[in-house]
Amino acid sequence: MKAAVVTRYGPPEVVRIADLPMPQPGPGEVLIRIHASTVASGDWRLRSGTAPRGFGLIIRLAFGLRGPRQPVLGTELSGIVEATGPGVTRFAPGDAVLAFCGVTMRCHAEYRVVKADAAIVAKPATLSHAQAAALSFGGTTALHYLRDKARLQAGERLLVIGASGAVGSAAVQLGRYLGAEVSTLTSAANTALMRQIGADRTLDYTSDDYTAEAARYDVIMDCVGATRFRRALPALAPAGRFLMVAGDLPQMLGALRPGPQGKRCLGGPAPERAADVALLADLAAQGACVPLIDSSYPFDQIAQAHARVETGRKRGNVVVTMV
Numbered sequence: 221m222k223a224a225v226v227t228r229y230g231p232p233e234v235v236r237i238a239d240l241p242m243p244q245p246g247p248g249e250v251l252i253r254i255h256a257s258t259v260a261s262g263d264w265r266l267r268s269g270t271a272p273r274g275f276g277l278i279i280r281l282a283f284g285l286r287g288p289r290q291p292v293l294g295t296e297l298s299g300i301v302e303a304t305g306p307g308v309t310r311f312a313p314g315d316a317v318l319a320f321c322g323v324t325m326r327c328h329a330e331y332r333v334v335k336a337d338a339a340i341v342a343k344p345a346t347l348s349h350a351q352a353a354a355l356s357f358g359g360t361t362a363l364h365y366l367r368d369k370a371r372l373q374a375g376e377r378l379l380v381i382g383a384s385g386a387v388g389s390a391a392v393q394l395g396r397y398l399g400a401e402v403s404t405l406t407s408a409a410n411t412a413l414m415r416q417i418g419a420d421r422t423l424d425y426t427s428d429d430y431t432a433e434a435a436r437y438d439v440i441m442d443c444v445g446a447t448r449f450r451r452a453l454p455a456l457a458p459a460g461r462f463l464m465v466a467g468d469l470p471q472m473l474g475a476l477r478p479g480p481q482g483k484r485c486l487g488g489p490a491p492e493r494a495a496d497v498a499l500l501a502d503l504a505a506q507g508a509c510v511p512l513i514d515s516s517y518p519f520d521q522i523a524q525a526h527a528r529v530e531t532g533r534k535r536g537n538v539v540v541t542m543v
């Protein structure tokens with residue numbers, strides 16, 4: 221089968237298509253013919269070796285010194301079950317499914333074996349394979365931060381910074397679903413899109429200063445590491461939560477000390493839970509949280525997809541299609 225392989229950190233051109241052995245499903249596993257996957261910001265980091273400031277050494281020790289230890293990247297997929305191993309009753313050949321493989325990756329390939337009890341669910345019929353492939357990376361992160369870390373309540377006021385990215389666009393829709401009043405901070409080019417996906421208020425980061433909105437927000441979710449907890453403090457209401465999805469080491473150190481009036485900063489990696497992927501698939505089927513597609517590339521142009529992600533300007537998700 222064809223797979224996109226990265227053996228050393230570098231620019232998009234280091235990604236090459238190679239022939240790898242066809243995987244075979246073992247007991248309790250399903251073989252999926254992948255129709256679509258995404259090049260997520262995590263894939264860009266792993267391909268380029270770019271870590272948030274202060275985490276370079278830790279990331280290289282964890283993922284590989286000169287190149288990614290797992291050369292086939294790709295965290296999420298949508299496709300059709302090709303075959304099942306012994307003992308699988310949940311899925312059958314021909315089923316349309318989506319799966320979140322997270323840090324085990326290997327979705328940038330024509331086929332992948334997934335455990336039948338992992339984060340794999342039926343693809344909602346209303347979603348294309350491209351949309352279904354883009355459900356999990358941004359969605360699970362946004363869901364975990366808003367529901368589990370912030371414990372966002374109906375009626376609370378949420379500001380999503382970097383709302384036009386994969387995590388941010390899921391956060392806007394999930395914030396609405398959880399009953400919050402959602403404001404977004406994006407460039408002017410993206411404010412209309414924010415309204416389309418459910419934002420109640422839009423701010424433009426080139427002309428609006430959200431920190432001037434004294435005690436306006438119960439939750440501020442910075443999806444792109446654009447600001448700091450201390451800078452956001454004036455705009456946070458008492459007991460407000462600042463969600464640092466993408467902070468670097470200086471930002472994290474600066475947030476160790478709690479703010480006044482019970483204001484807190486919360487961060488850290490989002491877990492990869494099968495139940496969250498199932499919930500996101502249900503919400504997508506209801507139209508409550510549908511992944512945004514920035515652009516789609518045929519698999520053999522995956523290097524261009526990496527280049528698009530590397531701009532830092534994508535709106536939602538960049539997809540690669542294998543079928």
Ligand SMILES: NC(=O)c1ccc[n+]([C@@H]2O[C@H](COP(=O)([O-])OP(=O)(O)OC[C@H]3O[C@@H](n4cnc5c(N)ncnc54)[C@H](OP(=O)(O)O)[C@@H]3O)[C@@H](O)[C@H]2O)c1
Pocket residue numbers: 260261262265357358361381382383384385386387388405406407408409410425443444445446464465466488489490491529532533534535536
């Ligand atoms: N903690 C975790 O577990 C976790 C999980 C997943 C991802 N992450 C991290 O979260 C970050 C975001 O991931 P992502 O995939 O959502 O990113 P992304 O899709 O690549 O973000 C791109 C978007 O960010 C916007 N943007 C860039 N700079 C901005 C700024 N200063 N203010 C407001 N918007 C800005 C861009 O809009 P404009 O062009 O309009 O500026 C663009 O639409 C990454 O650093 C990733 O590593 C963390």
